[in-house]
Amino acid sequence: MSKQTILNKYLEKRSLIKNAHNGHHKIGCVIFDKSKYCVLCFGYNQYNIGLNFLSIHAEHHAVNKLRYSKKRKKVDVIIFRICNKGETILLGAPCENCQRIMREGIKKKGYTLNRVYYTNKMSETFSFIKKINLK
Numbered sequence: 528m529s530k531q532t533i534l535n536k537y538l539e540k541r542s543l544i545k546n547a548h549n550g551h552h553k554i555g556c557v558i559f560d561k562s563k564y565c566v567l568c569f570g571y572n573q574y575n576i577g578l579n580f581l582s583i584h585a586e587h588h589a590v591n592k593l594r595y596s597k598k599r600k601k602v603d604v605i606i607f608r609i610c611n612k613g614e615t616i617l618l619g620a621p622c623e624n625c626q627r628i629m630r631e632g633i634k635k636k637g638y639t640l641n642r643v644y645y646t647n648k649m650s651e652t653f654s655f656i657k658k659i660n661l662k
């Protein structure tokens with residue numbers, strides 16, 4: 528397994544979701560065990576949910592789904608964004624609020640965050656932010 532394998536697996540799933548959702552579900556966030564490349568959880572962006580029509584970013588959704596751990600495992604995060612048609616990879620850089628949610632939330636769940644990788648526009652490469660540089 529590699530980051531690319533993880534990305535490709537989720538890209539394929541996400542790209543099959545129909546355009547009718549108006550961007551819904553087109554940003555994904557995977558939190559995985561850094562040493563085993565084992566996926567711990569997956570989150571996606573959702574708009575207008577619940578009684579208050581709130582929206583939730585993929586990173587926030589993923590951190591919410593992450594289970595508490597007693598062992599301090601090192602984790603990496605991959606954030607990807609694809610266009611509504613699901614054909615093109617876009618810039619997946621996280622907003623400042625999500626950077627804070629990941630930095631604080633992942634620690635709270637008992638893990639050590641290492642790096643946050645995100646996709647680049649029209650490219651299969653990743654950029655990353657080190658934990659120390661998260662907002």
Ligand SMILES: [Zn+2]
Nearest residue numbers: 584621622625
């Ligand atoms: Zn965000």
